[in-house]
Amino acid sequence: MLAGLARRPRSVAPKFFYDAAGSALFDRICELPEYYPTRTELALLAERASEMARCIGPGADIIEFGAGSSRKVRLLLEALERPRRFVPIDISGEHLHAAARALRAEHPGLDVHPLVADFTRPFALPPAPAPDGAGPARRVGFFPGSSIGNFTPQEAHRFLRMAAGLLRGGGLLVGIDLVKDPAVLHAAYNDARGVTAAFNRNLLVRANRELEADFEPERFAHYAFYEPVRRRIEMHLVSLDRQAVTVCGRHFDFAPGETLHTESSYKYTVDGFRALAARSGFVPGPVWCDRDRLFSVHWLEARSGA
Secondary structure, three states, X not given: OHHHHHOOOEEOOHHHHOOHHHHHHHHHHOOOOOOHHHHHHHHHHHHHHHHHXXXXXXXXXXXXXXXXXXXXXXXXXXXXXXXXXXXXXXXXXXXHHHHHHHHHHHOOOOEEOOEEOOOOOOOOOOOOXXXXXXXXXXXXXXXXOOHHHHOOHHHHHHHHHHHHHHOOOOEEEEEEEEOOOHHHHHHHHOXXXXXXXXXXXXXXXXXXXXXXXXXXXXXXXXXXEEEXXXXXXXXXXXXXXXXXXXXXXXXXXXXXXXXXEEEEEEOEOHHHHHHHHHHOOEEEEEEEEOOOOOEEEEEEEEOOOO
16 A cells, blocks of 8 residues: 555556455445346356356356355356366455355255455465375366456466466366447446445555554545547545645655556457467467456466476
């Protein structure tokens, strides 16, 4: 946060939205009528889970990046043949462990091993169970929700390179939001109930609680718009007046209209994302899209020599 406030223009990574309150707010966003990604991806998973499961194969270890409530992976787990282990990874520990407990109750025969970690930084997977005579399990990543869109294209390439190495010999199932009418995007990130605005301001609430900050969240406006050249949604907190804030004992001045850039969400074409995946060590495979081509789910094979 200190580094983000000190740079110009000011920005902070969206992963810091996700404390317990932020994770709960995001779950509410996913239920909003304007927010098409979740319901569209859920419908794709429900309709095509058996095809995706055939790509994954039997006895796999499933590793979910940014698992949250693990709602979507439930549809996949139902279709999979004898998944050996599920490792959900998330930065929000309280939310993650609650979801893991619920999943264990639903799938008592599945080894659910949550990992509290920032997967954009080096991390170690929990030790695998003892071999059952069939050799190491095939590792398959699951990264739904188009969360990869929160990365710049360069960051997305680095993440995919890391994932290709981690999943070598397996694959990655990833949700990708598609380029579309900007009006649809604007509505999705500026919902009428103000839930996204509360989610955005929760970053400041969290800073007040955890970093001895003195933000007044109501003096910052939620602002989200589509930037067509970069093909991304930008989300900002805009200072409504001149104000000074303190964070960890350091002072920062905001001019009226000055912003803190809190999130970018890049949108891709199907061919554009497949090209990025190929440059990053994967072999692009089947792609599933909804009828209106709002969203896509991609299967990527991780080359054995990646």
